[in-house]
Amino acid sequence: MYRINFSDFFTSAFSVDCMLFGYSQGQIKALLIKRAMEPYNNFWAIPGDLVYPDEDLDEAANRILKDLTGLTDVGLHQAQSFGHPKRHPQGRVVTVSYFALVRIEDFNAKASSWADEISWVPIHDIPVLAFDHNLIMATTIELLKQKLHVEPICFDMLPDRFTLSEFQQLYEYAYNQSLDKANFRKKIKHIPLLAHDEKQQMVKHRPAKLFSFSHTEYINKQGLKDYQFKM
Amino acid sequence: MYRINFSDFFTSAFSVDCMLFGYSQGQIKALLIKRAMEPYNNFWAIPGDLVYPDEDLDEAANRILKDLTGLTDVGLHQAQSFGHPKRHPQGRVVTVSYFALVRIEDFNAKASSWADEISWVPIHDIPVLAFDHNLIMATTIELLKQKLHVEPICFDMLPDRFTLSEFQQLYEYAYNQSLDKANFRKKIKHIPLLAHDEKQQMVKHRPAKLFSFSHTEYINKQGLKDYQFKM
DNA sequence: TAAATAATTGTCGAAAATACAATAATTAAT
DNA sequence: ATTAATTATTGTATTTTCGACAATTATTTA
Incomplete structure (x- = not known):
């Protein structure tokens, strides 16, 4: 087994991906953004951002949510973490996925600095996404479905x-x-x-x-x- | 909002904490280790280690599991991630917790480089632990209990x-x-x-x-x- | 006023849950 | 060998829920 210095471990970044789910016209939909920067420019993606060095994970998820929707005080659910070493082309970035359930009509989702365009997409019709976001999305949708069986979260949508x-x-x-x-x-x-x-x-x-x-x-x-x- | 360079984000480390649960004498027990190094020297803790820069999260969890038990091919379940900026005294370390269910009698758990002593502790009697490990343990036990309701994982114990x-x-x-x-x-x-x-x-x-x-x-x-x- | 549409309530047999009782197999003591 | 003690295993009877389907009600539109 190889040995590296303690400090060599502190060379990673992490991000938070924050899935928003809502319900309209009889469909559960996820909010996707169209990326306006490299890598994966112009791809649809899950909204997310790097976490600041002194920011808690939940804090970052709330920040992203607020940037997109203006909403605060929305219940966030942590889903899973994804850490394949090659998942991000620009370095080691481990991502933690969250999801929140919202009432789509209650606000106007707005594109932000990193996004051009946004769209509510039925969860049964998710297109090809940037990075490993299809995996993240699929995993999180499964988790959502499990939680719908057990917790009264449908009312948030x-x-x-x-x-x-x-x-x-x-x-x-x-x-x-x-x-x-x-x-x-x-x-x-x-x-x-x-x-x-x-x-x-x-x-x-x-x-x-x-x-x-x-x-x-x-x-x-x-x-x-x-x-x-x-x- | 403050702005920092892209490279300033790549200053964090990841760890994986790997909870082992087993069943003996009518009790579900978790494997704890007594730390043999600073910080929290001599505290009981959840076995875990930093993740290597080119290692996947699951891979790291499997490595820790093998170090402790010699077991491979054990089903690992990812639980949750914990990322409070101050949770580790020596730097920003986000940890991803996993758990695995094992048959306690099937192997001899052995202390490793980072541990002095190990012990199977009933999950209803967890002592004070290092870092934020009591939070991690409690959260993971809840998740275990949820999964016991839904998946046939009890048979692994x-x-x-x-x-x-x-x-x-x-x-x-x-x-x-x-x-x-x-x-x-x-x-x-x-x-x-x-x-x-x-x-x-x-x-x-x-x-x-x-x-x-x-x-x-x-x-x-x-x-x-x-x-x-x-x- | 009638047709269309969807909301709401009711029925009934099958299946599952719950409480509790009875029986069976084995060991240890007499 | 007999019996008490202990735990495994099976049974019964009642209540509750499930699942399929039918009947009724309220409202709009033609």
Whole structure:
């Protein structure tokens, strides 16, 4: 085995890639940016940046999120790290991937210094991406799907007030399978949803009732047992 | 916002911390090492090491695992990364934590260059550790518990041939709750366990039948549906 | 007013979960 | 050899959930 000096280890950089997922028109979408610099100029990519030497990983992820969306206080989930020595052409860069779930309509995502153009792309139609970003994206989408089964994070993507059908369609899209309406409603009976008097507007059929989800209610009612969102 | 040169980003190091979990005497245990060097000399810690500049993360985790146990071909699970700027007193070191499940009896864990002494410690009794290792350990144990619900990884810790009671007790210890024997056996009916003719030896009561788990059988019988290990 | 559309609720048999009881096999003590 | 002790293993009965499907309701548009 070879030996190198202690200081020779301190020659790497790390980056944070921050995937944003949202839900619109019945599809879960990821925010991609078109790179405006080398390497991989003009490729679609996951938004990300190098982490400053005195910055925590979560901090960097929040910074990127804010640059893109103006949003703060969004729940960030760390996904995985990727460290193949050759994954970045300009040096050793290990990346830590994060994801956050947002309401697409709540803000205007804007291109930033490193990006030309941005786009919300359905997670089932991701194009070829820069670097190893297809691997990162696929891995993170899998993790998202796992978490959707176990934690009430879907509500971070749904509008503040949503119909039960919208709720159901989110799961149908995520797992690419259709679900029985009546049975879906039975399965979610234990989730404390707040029913509003208000109804859907502007639809050309019987309007659905609107519901919302309260995280604090959820914590209170849950007790020690954890909910299931296995659909 | 401040600006620094591109090259100033390449001043960090990476480490991999590799948690080993095993099961013996009814307890899930983690392998800890007593550090034999500064910083945190003489503290208990999670085994880990810096990653070489041209080494992949998984490769480094496998190397550490082999140094400690001589084992190769053990399934490694990446857990999380920790990157607080001050987490290491000697420089910026971001660490990626992994865990692996092993059969404690299958090998003799040996101290290595960086360790004096090693010890298998029940995961419910972890002492104060070096660096931010208590945070890493706690986070990783949570992840382990989650995965035990969803993937058939418990069998990597159980002996090659095990009794159903041992199997059950693993879950009882993990989630710190007792389970009904009869109902446990019904819940695991769908798992393709191979029953042996052989029975327990040297016990002072009715000996239990021995079972084993075949990963390939599991994959075959499973089809597309994923098993549940929610106990 | 009727047709169309989607929301909402109900039914019923099958399957799974839960609580608890009964039986079987083995060792150790008498 | 008999019995108590201990743990393995199987069974039963009740309740709850699942899954497929049918029926009903509210609203818009033709």
